[in-house]
Amino acid sequence: MATASSTRRRPPRVESAASKSTTSSPPSPDEPEDTTSRVISPLDILRVILTLIFASCLLSYYLTSGTSLLFKYNPWFLNPSQLSLWWTGPLALTPEQLALYNGSDPAKPIYLAINGTIFDVSAGKHTYGPGGSYEVFAGRDATRAFVTGCFLEDRTGDLRGAEMIYIPIEDDPEEEISSSARKLRAEKERREAKKKVQDEVRRWEQFYKKHKKYFEVGKLVGVPEYTGEPPKLCEPAEKGRPKRKNMNSKKEKKKHAPGKPVQ
Numbered sequence: 375m376a377t378a379s380s381t382r383r384r385p386p387r388v389e390s391a392a393s394k395s396t397t398s399s400p401p402s403p404d405e406p407e408d409t410t411s412r413v414i415s416p417l418d419i420l421r422v423i424l425t426l427i428f429a430s431c432l433l434s435y436y437l438t439s440g441t442s443l444l445f446k447y448n449p450w451f452l453n454p455s456q457l458s459l460w461w462t463g464p465l466a467l468t469p470e471q472l473a474l475y476n477g478s479d480p481a482k483p484i485y486l487a488i489n490g491t492i493f494d495v496s497a498g499k500h501t502y503g504p505g506g507s508y509e510v511f512a513g514r515d516a517t518r519a520f521v522t523g524c525f526l527e528d529r530t531g532d533l534r535g536a537e538m539i540y541i542p543i544e545d546d547p548e549e550e551i552s553s554s555a556r557k558l559r560a561e562k563e564r565r566e567a568k569k570k571v572q573d574e575v576r577r578w579e580q581f582y583k584k585h586k587k588y589f590e591v592g593k594l595v596g597v598p599e600y601t602g603e604p605p606k607l608c609e610p611a612e613k614g615r616p617k618r619k620n621m622n623s624k625k626e627k628k629k630h631a632p633g634k635p636v637q
């Protein structure tokens with residue numbers, strides 16, 4: 375019994391420690407403030423920001439071997455022509471006015487149009503300017519050439535009949551198909567071909583829209599309606615059309631695909 379009482383533990387120390395900590399007085403409100411820390415003025419903030427910008431420009435100048443102060447970042451508002459466009463609003467040019475921007479006058483930007491939207495491609499002077507491989511697109515809307523690939527013949531925005539490029543040449547007179555089925559198929563193929571043309575146009579438009587150095591400047595206006603005989607499909611595009619015979623024989627081959635027992 376006695377041993378038990380002698381080994382009785384003392385009240386845990388924690389308690390006393392806790393009570394001690396609570397006794398430590400909280401900072402009194404009238405304790406003297408650190409009077410040496412002054413209020414940060416807006417001027418100080420500005421000074422810090424300017425210093426940081428300056429240091430960053432120096433670093434960029436060093437890292438880009440003196441070619442850029444902005445780490446090669448080229449925002450639209452630092453491009454004079456894009457800035458002036460933002461100021462004046464989008465352009466509206468007639469085909470005659472657009473023709474003046476074909477790169478022959480080095481003082482003027484180079485424009486091209488696709489489906490009536492005008493883009494500034496001055497940054498690609500070597501491609502779109504005189505002697506460039508895409509020179510034919512400068513100063514005009516040559517949407518048809520974008521679709522057919524015939525740069526010389528198809529320098530026009532007239533897309534009528536361009537869908538022929540995707541429509542098969544009927545070179546299989548022995549094909550077994552009823553005339554009504556043939557008609558339905560022709561309608562379906564024309565519909566799909568027209569959609570493909572639109573997709574192609576849209577793809578090119580997006581190419582210029584999303585390009586890092588080219589940008590949209592406005593719209594082509596006063597384009598006369600395309601009337602009369604639609605342009606003929608240019609020869610290279612005509613030659614590239616799919617052929618019904620090929621398509622049918624491919625289908626045959628698929629039916630008897632290797633590995634499948636042929637009855």
Ligand SMILES: *[C@@H]1O[C@H](CO)[C@@H](O)[C@H](O)[C@H]1NC(C)=O
Nearest residue numbers: 473474475476477478504513
């Ligand atoms: C570009 O336009 C100017 C003025 O309209 C014209 O004289 C010149 O022949 C054109 N150049 C090309 C390559 O079409």
Ligand SMILES: *[C@@H]1O[C@H](CO)[C@@H](O)[C@H](O)[C@H]1NC(C)=O
Nearest residue numbers: 489490571572573575576579
């Ligand atoms: C081309 O422009 C016409 C008229 O502005 C528009 O209706 C058509 O959807 C455009 N096509 C594409 C592929 O953007």
